[in-house]
Amino acid sequence: MPRVAEFEDDKPHEECGVFGVWNAGDAAALTALGLHALQHRGQEAAGIVTLDEAGLFHAHKGLGLVGDNFGEAKVIASLRGPHAVGHNRYATTGETALRNVQPLYADFEFGGFAVAHNGNLTNAYALKRALVRRGCLFQSTTDSEVFIHLIAISLYSTVIDRLIDALKQVQGAYSLVALHNGALIGARDPLGVRPLVLGRLPNGGLVLASETCALDIVGAEFVRDIEAGELVVIDDNGLRSIKPFSRTESRFCIFEYIYFARPDSVMEGTPVYETRKNIGAELARESGVAADLIVPVPDSGVPAAMGYAVEAGIPFELGIIRNHYVGRTFIEPTDQIRNLGVKLKHSANRAMLQGKRVVLVDDSIVRGTTSRKIVEMVRQAGATEVHMRVSSPPTTHSCYYGIDTPERADLMAAKxxxxxxxxxxxxxxxxxxSLDGLYRALGQPARDPNKPHFCDACFTGDYAIPLTDWTDNSDRQLSLLQPAGQ
Ligand code: SF4
Structure with missing residues (x-):
């Protein structure tokens, strides 16, 4: 069945959440909880691989939400062991087939190896083509499998050295967690585009997660962000940090602050909720307008609208109510239903909007389809003026680093x-x-075009990681080899 999101959701989508734990009483249950907290990063599929004291791996993966797959006690009980990695997936291209659900697992001569990753490799196609010519047989269309094959053919002897060998060949944005017989491993790409944090459980066990909200839910204390280009190896002796890449300035994804991350997370030392309010305040200073009400487009526009309202001295009101109970498989998207679209998820609070000059605050405009319907709905509810303020710069470029955005031709601000x-x-x-206003709201000086602090390519087209698969002109006849997002 299709998802409601397919016909009414006009937002970029985060493409995965990862979680890993070493030395926990009940690793599978903690991982399921952690993935549940990261559900906003991917709703298509979820998977957990555990490792028990006897060195045996156990896996369960399925399509759907974490609760759909790990809600039964017998499933958790079957995932034995104190160590685990887990993954939430949002599919970008192709089918959401079970074979693509992570963590991926493979048996090597050094033992089992499970890997899950968030992000997108920008040379996956080139690497897959070379690997297939060497005889590698791909079982999935995910980029993550590239890691498995690169590890398999590496001439290094230890698993860590083989993984480093693989990481040095891939280009792209990734945060990964991996589990093998001796350790839990975490790694971030050299620019640290995608997030990964480290936490400590009350029993001393260590946790890796895409966001701090997943540490909170399992009672883990935040220790630190994994650094850009850092690889951490966690085993019974503690944590070992390896820096296999030459040092470069990091370029964390600025859109995590605007929209993707959960508002209660702290990213790179910066609380997301406060940041969104700061962006709203900056937006009010830059482009204030006379109005009676500040109304967020729920839910993601709420903190920015609060910041805007306080700065502008205009009342904040919930003039649009979101229906939280729209099922993912609620209804077939026939043309008639598609036209109703946005009303399934949002409805106008008529009593609040009637006769008012309204400022709608949203976090982004991608295709513009949802914005148009929301504005129409607010006008039909009796608003006399409707102004829109957006807490991101115009999205003029697609993301190739792990966020699902439409082709550039479909981005409203590109056209x-x-x-x-x-x-x-x-x-x-x-x-x-403005871009500088956004940087200011994040406590940074104005954007230095020669040394930007963040990845902001979807607003600037300044892609810091080479887009190898999109710039070489190789034939792409083999569908298996199409770059597939994670
Ligand atoms: S292009 Fe945009 S969405 Fe993608 S990583 Fe960069 S800032 Fe984030």
């Missing part, structure tokens, strides 16, 4: 200037936060 966008969406005025 239209702001005045045209305002006309299409149907607002009285439209403004986006």
């Amino acid at each position: 239209h200037d702001i005045a045209e966008m305002a006309r299409i969406i149907g607002v009285d005025s439209l403004a986006f936060i």
Whole structure:
């Protein structure tokens, strides 16, 4: 069955959450909880691989939400052992087949190896083509399998050296967790585009997770972010940090702060909720407008709208109510239902909007389809003026680093200037936060084009990691070899 999101959700999507634990009483249950806290990063599939004291691996994976797959006690009980890795997947391309659900597992001569990753490799196609020519047989269309084959053919002897050998061949943005017979491993790409944090359980066990909200849910104390380009090896002797890459300035994904991360997470030392309020305040300073109400587009626009309202001195009201109970497999998207689209998820709070000049605050405009319907809904509810303020700069470029965004041709801001966008969406005025304003809200100086602090390529087209698979002109006849997002 299709998802409601397929016909009414016009947001970029995070493409995965990862979680790993070493030395926990009940590793599978903790991992299921951690994945549950990371559910916003991927809702298509979930998987857990555990390792028991006898060195045996146990796995369970399935399509759907964490609760759909790990809600039964017997499933958790079957995943024995004190060590685990887990993964939430959001599929970007191709089928959401079970064979693509992570963690992926393989048997090597050094023992079992399970790997899960968040991000996207930008030379996966080139690597897959070379690997297939060497005789590797790919079982999935995920980039993660590239790691498995690169490890398999590496001439190094230890698993860590083989993994480092693999990491040095891949390009892209990734945070990965891996489990083998001797250790839990975590790694971030050299620019640290995707997040990964380290926590400690009350029993001293160590946890790796995409976000701090997953540490909180399992009662783990935040220790630190895994650094850009760092590989950590966690075993019974503690944690060993390895820096296999030459040092470069990191480029953390700025969109994590705007939209992807859960608001109660802290990323790279910066609380997401506070940051979103700061962005809203900056937006009010940059593009304030006379109005009666500040109304967030729920839920993701709420903190920015709060910051905007306080800065502008205009009341904040929930003029749009979100239905949290829209099922993922609720209804077939026939044309008639597709036209109802946004109303399944949002409805106007008519009593609040009637006769008011409204500023709608949203976090992003991607295709613009949802924005247009929301504005129409707010006008039908009696608003006399509708202004829209957006807490990100115009999304003019696609993301190739692990976030599902449409092709550039489908991005509204790539095709239209702001005045045209305002006309299409149907607002009285439209403004986006400036890039420098966004950096200011994050406590940074204005963006230095020669040394930007963040990855902001979807706003600037400044892609810091080479887009090898998109720039070479190799034939792409083998469907198996198509780059597939994670
Ligand atoms: S291109 Fe945009 S969404 Fe993708 S990693 Fe960079 S900032 Fe994040």
